[in-house]
Amino acid sequence: MEKKAHVAAFPFPFGSHPTALLHLVQRLATAAPTVQFSYFNTTLSNQKVFSKMNSNGYDNVRSYNIDDGVPEGHVFSGNPVEVIELFIKATPLNFRKRLEEVVEETGLKVTFLLTDAFLGFSADMAEEMGIPWVAFWTAGPTALSLHMYSDLIHRNLRLTDRTQNSDQTLDFLPVMSTIHASDLPHEFLSFDKPDRPFSSLLQTTGLIVPRALAVVLNSFDGIDPLVTADLKSKLQKVLNIGPFSVPLSKDEDGCLSWLNRHKAASVAYISFGSMLTPPPDELAALAEALEEKKVPYLWSFKENLKGHLLDGFFERTSSIGKVVAWAPQSQILAHSSVGVFITHCGWNSVVESITGGVPMICRPFFGDQMINRRILADMWQIGVGLESDVFKKACTMNALDIVLSKENGNKMRENIGVFKESATKAIAPNGSSTENFKSLIDIVS
Known part of the structure; x- marks a missing residue:
């Protein structure tokens, strides 16, 4: 041979x-x-x-x-x-x-x-x-x-x-x-x-x-x-x-051009990875919180699950939101208009959020995701958790207020900036x- x-x-x-x-x-x-x-x-x-x-x-x-x-x-x-x-x-x-x-x-x-x-x-x-x-x-x-x-x-x-x-x-x-x-x-x-x-x-x-x-x-x-x-x-x-x-991906749905139309650190990017998604009642609570707070959102959402949300949510919020079946995540998180990443806290997503300088709202499901949530929220203070690790309207609205507020949000972005600088030096x-x-x-x- x-x-x-x-x-x-x-x-x-x-x-x-x-x-x-x-x-x-x-x-x-x-x-x-x-x-x-x-x-x-x-x-x-x-x-x-x-x-x-x-x-x-x-x-x-x-x-x-x-x-x-x-x-x-x-x-x-x-x-x-x-x-x-x-x-x-x-x-x-x-x-x-x-x-x-x-x-x-x-x-x-x-x-x-x-x-x-x-x-x-x-x-x-x-x-x-x-x-x-x-x-x-x-x-x-x-x-x-x-x-x-x-x-x-x-x-x-x-x-x-x-x-x-x-x-x-x-x-x-x-x-x-x-x-x-x-x-x-x-x-x-x-x-x-x-x-x-x-x-x-x-x-x-x-x-x-x-x-x-x-x-x-x-x-x-x-x-x-x-x-x-x-x-x-x-x-x-x-x-x-x-x-x-991560190699640059094709932005077939125009996510980046849509983000260009928004103010700095104002948009919530939402993605829960490829394996699981929150149950219908939690998706409804998240949708209600976004709608009531009028938070612009970009949601990577599997097409076959849309029916789980409140009737007409995407239609009612089409002026402030965009939903896609797949999103070029690393490029989105690097965009200046993204102010918060609502995530399952998988490690790859955490690293991409750090390199993009975006604080997180964490909804973990299994494996190491609860550990990551604890570290992000309590140790590094670059994100927040949810009460009982589930979406409920009130606690989700509170989490959005914390991360998107100038005082708390800026402090989180300052903390995440330290990690981002270490990442930049490492590569x-x-x-x-x-x-x-x-x-x-x-x-x-």
Whole structure:
């Protein structure tokens, strides 16, 4: 076989994970044109990712489909985690089999594994193959640190229900005194239940990532120095290479030209990511608050969910609002007229909001999103949460008042400006993220 560097990349095929890893693979492929990259993903996830992203111009990147583990004719129970658990059970064997097929087809032996940190079986595979493994972590540094402390957290809190000790902070950990027990993902409560493969996966993530040659994050030095220092003391190498530079997207619905017609820091941009959206009663409460406060809004809203809102809301507010099925988010958040980002607090969205200098109103759903909300609102003071983490008309109006007011809003923008400056320095020619990316290129090559 030809002796050529061949990187096999594999994301966790849910949420924003696949897109984030593909961005990284394409960036590496551009910087290391002599290295071959094979991007493995489930068929459905590949279809979604490549329908949104440009795959042209990357001659050294090939994509391959992997079976998602769902049995033929399977009837789902309605549990949203079921598809993830089926994938988890089937994937180690499916990935190994597909990898062997690709090596046979291409004649290129795999020299390197670059996979999502959730795919902890990669550590064993890399060891068996005698090649390095780098883990890609798509959430923030605090969430990663919490996963590494999961056993200690479980022993100290002894939670059987999220409501137990919900106000207790994790002050028994060196850098987590602001985080509350109620901020932890639901999966932290069921580590000891063998019938919960997703929970087991999350627990083992914290135990396995120290085996990675490096852990790569969409983060930057200065965003959370104490947590980053703690991670560096436990991991072989921590490579903050963010904020990621997202390729410019086509603004097919004229979002940016619409924003040009509005005053500085006046518009609410609303998006809840690709996986979930608030229930109908919360959408109605958010709509009522926007309408009563007469806040100009740009809403990235799935077409099939419009009926959940109050009858005629978009029509009644068409003079101050714009709704689109998809929006070029990073470009919108960089626009001067956007004054607040109403978000689910996914890490990629948080980083894009920081680099755009836009404070947030947080409505988290799951995973690390509650942790991010706590950090943004209580530690960094660059956003606000909602009462009980849900939209109700009164508390949503109050949140809009806080963020869009001159006094509070300007203070938040001042705070977020400090992080934005750190991000700008990190990706400068000699910045820390730039140097870390060069280190990653050296590793994969």
